[in-house]
Structures are given as C-alpha cells and as structure tokens.
Amino acid sequence: MRWNVFNRFFIPTLSTIIIGAGVIMFVAYTSARSALQTEITREMEQASERLAGQIEEWLRNLQLDVLQQSERNITVNVLKNPNDWQGIQTANLALKRLKERYQYVVANIVNLDGMTLASSTAENVGTARYDDRAYFQESLAGKVAISSVIRSRTTGEPVLACSAPVLSEERVIGVFLVSISLNSVTDKFIAPIHIGEKGYAYMLEKDGTFISHPEKERILDQKITDFEFGQDLLAAHEGLFTYVWKGNPKQVYLSQVPLTGWTVAVGADMNDMFSPVAHLRQTVFALTLAMIGGVSLVIWLVAKNLTRPLVRGVAFAKAIASGDIQAELNVRRSDEIGELAIALGGMKSRIQEALRETERLTRTIQAGTLHERGSAAKFQGCWRDLIVGMNGMIDAFMDPFQVTAESLKRIARGDIPERLTHQYAGDFNEIQEHVNGLIDAMNDISAIAEQIANGNLTVAAKERSEQDRLMSALNRMIAALTDVVGMAEEIAAGNLTVDVRERSEHDRLMIALNAMVKRLHEIVISVKAAARNVADGSMQMNLSAQEVADGASQQSAAAEQASASMEQMASNIRQSADNAIQTEKIAMKSAADAQKSGEAVAQTVQAMQQIAKKITIIEEIAQETRLLSLNATIEAARAQEHGRGFAVVAAEVRALAQRSHDAAEEINELTRSSLAVSSVAGEMLAQLVPDIRKTSELVMEITAATSEQSSGSAQINNAIQQLDHVIQQNTATAEEMASMAEQLTGQARQLQIAMNYFKVNDEHWDGDLPEQPEERPHPSDKMMKKIVASQREKSWGRPSQRSVSDLTEPDEYDDQFERF
Template structure:
C-alpha cells in the first residue's frame, strides 16, 4: 500500500467517525436543549398557575373573614330571635348581595346556624331557608372556629365545579353560626388554565390532594377515579415534590408533564405536552442531519483523497482541535503523531486542554467546598505554574479577604453544611464554643434550648427555605446566655439546601436589665403593700390605746366619787360618836369594833395612795414612751421626704435617658407615690400619738388630784380613829345612836371595797395600755425597716 493511501485512508476514516459523532452529539445537545427549554417553559406556566391559585385562595379567605365580621351580619346573629322576621331577613339578604357583588369570584354567600341550616343567602333561588349543609367539610371546619378553604368539588346545587370558603361568626367570642361563599371556577379556568398551550396539542389542568382532576378542558376527566394516570397523580401529591415526568397520558399518548403544588390549597397545577408534538421538529432535524452528515462524509472523503496532502491534513486536524478548545470543548482528541514541527505543535496543543481541565477541576472542588459551608477552603496553588498559579493565588486572596471580614465581625458567625453540622466559626464564635467545632451541630456547640423545636429559627429556615429568626437561652461551654440569631439558607439553582449562615447576637445584658427592672418593680409593690399593712396595724393599736385611756379616765372619776362618799360617811361617824359619848358604857363592844374597822380603813387608804402613786409613775413613763414614738415617726417622715426627693431625681434622670428610660421613669413615679403615701400615713400616726400624749398628760393630772384626795382621806380616817378612842373612854349613848354608827361603818366598808375594785381595774387598764403601746412601737419599727428597704431599692434603681 502506498504511503499516500496509508495516510489518506485513516484520515478519511477519522473524518467519517468525526462527522458521525459530531452529528450524534449535535442531535443529543439539541434534544437536551429543546427538552430543557420545554421544561423551563412548562415550569414557568405552572408557577403562574400556582400563583393564581394562591391569590384566589388568599383573597377568598380574606373576603369571607371580612363578611363574617360585617356589622349587619353580626347584628343579624346577635338578634337570633328575629332571624325569621321578614324585615331582618330582607336586610341581611341585601347586605349579602352587596358583598357578593363587591367580592370578585363569589357567586353565592350563605349564612348557616350552628346546626348547619341555611338562615340567609344572597341567592335564595339556589339555597332555601332551612336547607342543611352540616355534612360539608367547610361547615365542619368553620364551626370549630377556623376560617377554611375547601378544595374544588362538584356542587349539587349549581351542578358544576366550585370552591368554597367559610368562616365562623362570633358574638362575644362565642360561635353563633357560619358564613360560606362559593366560587364558580369557570372564570378562573378561562383566565389562567384554558389559555395555556404547549406546542400544538399541549394544555394545562389541575388536580386536588386526592389525585383527582378538578379543572380540565375535557369534562370526562373531572373527578374520575378510573383515569390511568390517577395513581401517578397520587404519588406526586404524596411525595410533595415538584418536577417534570414522562408517562403515558389518560388518552394513551406519550406525554411530558410538569406538576407543581400550591401548598396553601393543596391543589397541583399540571402542564402537559405530547412527545410527538413538541419533538416533531427535532425528528425532522435528525433526518436532515443524517443526510447532511452522509453527504459531508462523501464530499470530504473525495476532497481529502484528491487534494489534501499529509501535512495539510495534519494541520487541519490541529486547527479543528484548537477550534474545539476555543469553543470550550476540552474532550476532543488530536490524532497527529509526527517528529517534526507539526508533531511538536500537536503535542503542545494536546497539553492545553489537560491544563484547562486541571484548572476547572480545581475551581469545581473549591466551589463545592464553599457551597457546603467550608469557608476555610483554598485552591492548591502548588499544582500550577505561571499565570495559572497566579489565577489560583488571586482567587485564594479574595477568599482570604472575605474570611478576614467574617473573622472581624464582633458577633458570632456560624456556617452550617446541608447536614446542619458546623463547617466554619469566626473568632467570636470560636471563643464561645471552642476550637473543636467541625462536624458538630448548634445544639452541641452552644446548647441552644430551642434547637429544632417549633420556635427554632433554624428549623423554620430549613423547612421554608427562607431566612428565620429566633431568640433562646444558650449554654456554650457551661455558660448561660440570652441570644438572638438569624438563619439564612443557601440554596442552589434548583432550590436545594447547600448550607446555612447563622448570625448570633448576645442579648444577655439586655435581658438581665429587663429582669432587674421587673424585679425592682415587684419588690417596690411588695414593700408598698407591707407598709400599708403595718400602718393599718399601728392605727388599730393606737385606737385600742385611746379606748383604754377613755375607760381609765372613767374609772378615775369613779374613784374620786367613791372617795367623796367615803369622806361623807366618816364625817357622819364623827358626829354620831360626839352624840354617843354619854352612852359609851353600853356600847364599848361596838366602839371597839368601829375602832378596828377604822384601823383597816386607814391601811386600805394607805394602800390606795401607794398604788395611785405607782400608777401615776407608770403613766408618766407611758408619756415618755409616746414622746419617743413621736421622735421615731419624725425620723420616718424624714426618710419619706428623702425617698420622695430620690424618686424625683430618678424621674429626671429617666427623662434625660429618653425612650430607653421610659420604664425606669414609671418605676420612679410609683416609688414617689409610695413615698407620698408613707408621709401621709406617718402624719396620721403622728396625729394619733399626739392625741395619746395629750390624753396621758390629762390622766397624770387627774391621778395627782386623786392622790391628794386619798391623802386627805387618810388624815380624816386618822382623826376618826382618835374620835373612836375617845368614844371608847366616854361612850354612854343610846342604842339608836350606836346602831347609826354601825350602819355608817358598813357603808364605809362597802365604799372601801368599791375603791379597791376601781383601783385594780385602773391597774389592769394601765397594763393593757402599756402592752398596746409596745405593739405600736413594734409596728413603728417595722415601718422604719420597710422605709430603709425602700431607700435601698431606690439606691439600686439609681445605680
């Protein structure tokens, strides 16, 4: 075989292979691009339908809730007894018709009582008064107290597919009935579903959460459980994943469908395209490409065979290879093996895609690490040289600068991988959680109490794929902190979770300040209550002392009266003794008895004098104690004045602090009011003690007068004794006079006994007075301690 044939045949063969492979790859790439474009278009249409469904659901629920809160509707249910009144029914029916006209989409609004019976409707020709709807899910849900949107269903009233929204009607927080409205879905279908076309034969339809078709151009599909694709529909709904699927359609044709679920209503939008329809142009392209490739192979082979020489053929291969590299296709091959300059050129060209692949591979690895949250990742500069190494070095420099910014943020910053394990912590976060953080969760690093609970912001961010906030108590390395955090999910272009960035704020100082203010306010209120109780107790004790003093004054008056009666009796005895001196011989025995009685009387009067003097001393001591209590009350009054002044200063400082000091100003104002109440109570207690001091002073004066009368009675009794001694020497009186003397002596004895009882009662009352004043003194000391505690509390507030 000639050399030319040896060169031409392989080149022609390679050319044929290249053309065939190029045609195949071109067809595959076109097919994939066409399918991707088709899926994108279908996804866009499905997303638009889902948005329309969401808008319909939200608007319907909002409008039915507004209807439930309508004043006329509430008034109708509030007057339940008048529901059957034609005027009341006509008024609420007019209101319902007006609301139906004002809310787009509503074609009927109906009011039901708690048993599900129709009591009013905007369309009496469709729903009659008394019809029961208690078996409908929209009634069952609304009567529980929840606004509800029912999925599309076939209405037995209007004989078409409708949706229903319902809401409870509440009177004074009690459910009085239910309002529901139905929406005719034909306008929605005509506006958002019917116009959608994919290719020549593609269309859109909607299924519910049970996998049944609820809106479609083909009415035979509606609520048909026997459709071939129902099982596939149910599987999509159960999987809760949107996407494109190729399957056999309900009409037996091969189709491509894209399904997307609206989570609020549970409805799924489906866009369908027939494979033969959308790929018909691709099939034509395939046939044309095959013809062109065959013709190109024949023509190229002929030209190469007739014109191209080995060198030209080699150069052409090199040019084609270089063109693929320039276009970004690095998987091509250059089959040129020569020892001359062309061979070296081929060798140089073959090294280019290898170097580019290494660079691309390095960047892909770096990109994957960063997407996973490994912010400390860097490219391997040592693997490359020249400008390639400089490119990697520049990329590493940019990443380093970003890391420096994160490191210097004064708040903790955490990066979590898609498995929610830590991949990066900045400096502040490492100081809290430690350096060993790789592969640990937030719960393991910070001991967050709300980790993946219902209030966890991280859980919300992962589930909703939207930023989530949260506040909780954390325990990093045994510490306890109040923290707030903001979780930001990082998603790929398909919405899949790649990593989560968390920004943490230390709220410990703020929470502590809030708790301190609340504690101070509670303690101030407790002190106020205790001061009020102590003041009431002190007032009761003072009132009791006043009553004792009044009784004591009455008993002293009684004692003075008894002393006067006894003095009169003694004088009468003396006169009788003078008349009976001539009869003394016959009455010596009785005279001796009278002498003994007078002796006892003198002893008793002496004892009365002694007790009266002691009682006077006790009452003087009581006066001294009440003066001391007055001094203590003066000190309490001074403390209250100082407390009031401190509260005023605290209010001024809070006013200077502006909004941040508003709560502190409220506490200071309450303390000032408490101080004013303390001053008022102290003033009242002072007035009561002044009254006690006045009454005690008057008692001292009256006891001094009583002591003087007792002394005079003692002198008179002594004189009576001397007269009785003379009676014993000269008694010669008649029996009548002696009887008179005996009667007077008996009256004298009774009077003495009354004096003894009065003096004993006075002594008891004086003891009760002393005890009451002691209790009053304890209450005053309690007031003083409470005032001191209140003063300390105010000092704490000032600090």
C-alpha cells in the first residue's frame, strides 16, 4: 500500500479513533475488574476473619460451659463417691438433659484412671475409657483441653471433644468431658457463606485435613496437601492465596483460629465473579465497532475531497523535478489549494529564467573566459542569491588555483617555500594541506641528511605512504649503519654470538667482521672446555674424598655408640639377674603365705557351717513362737471381752516372732553366700600355690641365662673398640685427599670465571659454572677430637669419664651419623 496523503490523513485519524476507543474500553474494563476484584477480596477477607472469630468465640464458650459443668456439685459427688449408685443415676439423667440441650454427642464424668463413672449414654458407664486420649491427660494436668477432630464411631460424623479437670480442695479428682458434632458448627457458621454463585468456605486442621467442606466426602478423608497447591496454601497460614482448580483460577482468603490452629478459608471462582465485567466488555466492544464504522465513512469522504487536487499538484511537481518544464497544472479552486497551484506556476517561470542564465555562464567558462560573471540584477529573492552564489563559486575557485600553481613552481626550482596559511574550506583546504605536506617532507629529508652526515644515527625518516621509496631507502640506510654499530658494541662487551650477515657480495666490512668473530669464538670455546674438564674432575675427586671421610666418621661414631650400648646392655643384664634373685625369694614367700591363707579359709568355711546350723535352730524357735501366739489369739477370741488385752499381747508376740523368722532367713541367706565365696576362695588358693612354686623355678633359670649374656656382651664390646681404631685411621687419610681436591677445584673455578666474560654458542657448553659443594660441618672437625681422646684413654688403660647414659643421650652431632 502506497503511503500517500489520503492514507496519511485517513489511516492515522481512523487509527487514533480506534486506539482511543480501545484504550477507553480497556481502561473501563480493567477499572471495573480491579474494583470488582478489590471488593471481592475485601468481602472474602471480612467473611474469613468474621468466620474465624465466630469459631474462636464458639470454642471459648464450649470451654466455659464444660468448665462450669465440671464445677457442679453433682459432678464432684460422683467422683468423690463412685459407689453411690443413686448419685450416679442422678448424674446420668443430668448429663442426658445437658446433651439434649447443647446437642452434644456424649457427656461423661471420668475418674483419674480414665474410666467413665457417669454418662449421658448409659452403655458408656463402666466401659468407656479415655486414659489414652491426649486431651484427657492435659485435663489431668489442670487444663481445659480441646481434641483434634475425629470421626465418630457410631454416627460417622466429625466430632470434637472438650474436657475440663474436676477439682476438689484444689486437687484434680477426675475429668468432665463432652464431644460435639462439627456438622453443627458447619451448618451454623460455614454453610451460610457464599461468594458469588460458586464461592464457598471450608476449614482445615493443622496438618491440612478437611474438617469442614460443602463436599462431605472430603471431610477427614482428604488433605489439602494432596493437591499441587496444597503445601503452599497450608504454609501461607493467613492472607490472600491464588491457585488454579480444574483449569479455573480461584482465590481464597485464609484466617487462623488461634485456640486450635485451624485454618478457615473463604474462596471464590474468579471466572464466576468476573462474568458481569466480561458481559459489559462485550457490549462496549460491539458499540465501539459500530461507532468506528460510521466515523470511518465520514473521514473517507472528507479525505478524498482534499487529496484529489493535491494529487494533481504532486504530478506537476514531479514533472518539473524530472526536467519537464513544459508541464501544466489544471487546478481551479478558490481555497488554499488553488493558491498553491498559482504559486507552483510562478515557480515554473523563475526556474526557466535561472536555467537560461546558468547555461550562458557554463558556455563562457568552457571557452576559458574566467572573468565572466552572471547578471544578478535580473532576478529577485532566492533566485538572485542563486546567481550571486554561482559568481562567488567562480571567485573561490580562482584564488587557491593561482596560489597552488605558484608554490609548485618554486619547489620545481629547488626553492622550498613556507607553509601556506590561507583560509580555505572543503576540497580547497585539502589541496592546500597536500601542498603543505609536500613542503614538510622536503624539509624533513634535508634535516635527516644533515644529521646522518654528522654521524647521528638515532634519526628516523617518516614514510608518508607505502609508495614513498625515498623515505624507505633512507630508513634502510640508517638501520644498516645502526646494526654495524650494535655488532661492534656486542663484540667489545664479550658477546661472540652476534650474527654478522653480509648485505651483498661487495660488503667488505661485514665479511671482515664475520671472520674475526668466528676465530675468537673458536678460541674461547676451546679454553672453556678445558677449564670445565679440570673443574669437573677435581670436584668429583673432592666429593669422593668427602664421602669416604663422611662414611669413616659415621662408622667411627656408630662403633662408639654401639660400644656404649653394649656397656649399657651388660649393666641391664646384671640388674636383671639381681632382680631375678629377688623375685625368686618373693615367689617362695608368696607360696608359703598362700598356703596359710588356704588353711584360714578352710577354718572360715567350717565356722560358717556352724553358724548356719545355729540360725536354723533360731528359725525353728521363731516358727514355734508364732504358732503359740496364734493359739493364744484364738483363745483370747473365745474369751471375748475378757481376752482383748491378751489378744493384743499375742499379736505383738506373733509380729516379733515373724520379724525374728525373717531376720533369721536373711542371715541364713548371707551365710550360704559367704560359705560359697569362701569355698571358691579356698579352691583358688589351693591352685595358686603350685603356680607360685613353678614361677620360682623359672626365675632361677632366668638368673643363670642372664649371667651367660653378661659374659658375651663384654667380648662383643672389645671387638667393637678395635674396629673403631681402624676406622679413625681411614678418616685421617680421606681428609688429606679431600683438601687437595678442594684446592684444585678452586683454581679451575678461577679460570672458568675469567673465560665466562665471553658469550659463545656451544651446544655442549651450558655457560654455567659447576656448583661449589655446600660446606657442611665435617665429623673430623669436632667429633674427631672427642673420638681420639676416648681412644687414647682406652689405649692407655684409663677408664673413660663418660658413663653409658651420657653416650646414649642425643647431642648436636647425632644428625651427622647413620642409624643402624
């Protein structure tokens, strides 16, 4: 579709009307929906909170009624006199009237054991028990309790129990309890609530179980958590909650019953609640469509009348723009559109005159007559400005053309002029910048040539483009001279690895420099290789000598330590022999003591047996005394009034005889226990005596073996001392060889340091000096003095001043020896 004037007028106007109507309709619909939703939410909130308050008040009244009934005298008398059958019958009648009055399912009076003493249902008396119910236990603790909702065993309805303690002298003597059907609460409070046609109320237990719902089959058989949204709804506790039920959006307002923790929910089907708003939306939409159709027809007729002459004017303007100056505009109107047609005709005449003058100026310039100008006096307004502008254009072209020609003429003669500073614009200013660039380049080339002539190679020629051969050749020349100077500096610094390359077969300087570097390179490599071989050989010899010295020193120290350990072992063996002798004496004495203890235990067993016999006699005496007192009591009963005093004395005698009999049995039991323990102790002592004697014999054998070990350890100690003397002689010889090797290594390192001044390329030479072996405390430095002194003392026959414990204790040199 072409976006013409008609479309520009008709479509936006019609779109504005449609959008305005749509916006109005949308705002009206959303406002009505929002207002209705707010009102529904407020109604659900009020209904939910009111319902929760009513149920809370009903529960409070139920607790108060139960508490009052628990305080009645008839309730207290039943619990105080459970055997008063007439009082229980009276209480049953009162409970039955109470059940009918308040529509209870049952009303009971229960004792502390949970047994029903009186009830509104006679069958419950003596049969119904409540000791396993949680609310019964709470009432025993002094609280008025309300149970969870359960299903009645008789009616199948959901019921609720409420119990209160029965007090007498501030002490709980029983419980009064009632159960009431929750259907009465549903019919009274929940069923009357309706939100719209499909909205209703329901009630949940703490765990989400339905305890009240219009669909009776859900009560106590289903939980809200069985549905996808149930867990979130139960977690919300209070406030507005939205969910989807069977494809329909629903909202409920939740409130809590503080006394029981029940959740009261009042909900509505949103499609049902918004149906009036949906009907209003459809009506407004139909009216809007009808209005838009009528307005569109009127706008179409007006737009056609306005755009027809404009279409003709556009065709005329397009013809003029395409160069058809002969085109005509046939529009005869007396309004603004007619005035526009007259103005377009005048514009055509002015364009024709301007074209004729432009053609004349073009022909004169093409003929090379640059002083000719256009006649501006023939025109007015913008057409006059057009001719004046053309004359100015010719003048602006002529001035920079003459200045550029003069500058190029001076450069061609070798006379570099100053930079051009005329104020030009556009392409003329770009031409001037190019000329100034040429002048700057010529000045730079002259300055660089002068610096190179003076020996300054830090200058650089700036290449103006990729085709600037002059500046490129100048830069290559500077780089070549700089490379030659760098090579000479590297060789002077001892670096013989520089890469000297001839730039051509005529480069005599580079050829001679390359030959010199190669000869120096070969000499330095030869000297370095020889120095390295000497250093490696001397270092290896040094390391070998040190290893021999270290091994000898470690062996010497180990031998001395082994000698000290043998002395310590001999001392321990002698001590063990002494301990074995003492152990033998103790074992013999323990055997004698154990035998005496066995005899004492046997005597104790005999004494216990005698005591048991005596106690049996005491039991028989107590039994006889008890029978006599019983006979005396019978005789006193026959004497009736005259034998009462004697009966009392007989009863006391019988009690004393019974106590004597009980005490005798206890003593007899203790005696039998002691006798068994004593018998076991005697048997254990009888077994212990031979074991102790066997232990004494084994200790004597250990003493003999220990003496033999002491003699052998002394012989081993003498052999170790002779080995220590030989090791010390080897240590001294290794020390001398290590000293000579260290001197040779030092001289080789000095030669390597001198030759490392030169840097060469040699794949067999890594350029690093061999590492000097780490100087560490040598055993011959300090420990040798201690070892030699010890050996001298032994060889001269004087005993050493160090004890065995001193030699076995750790000191600062222990880490230098190897452990065996």
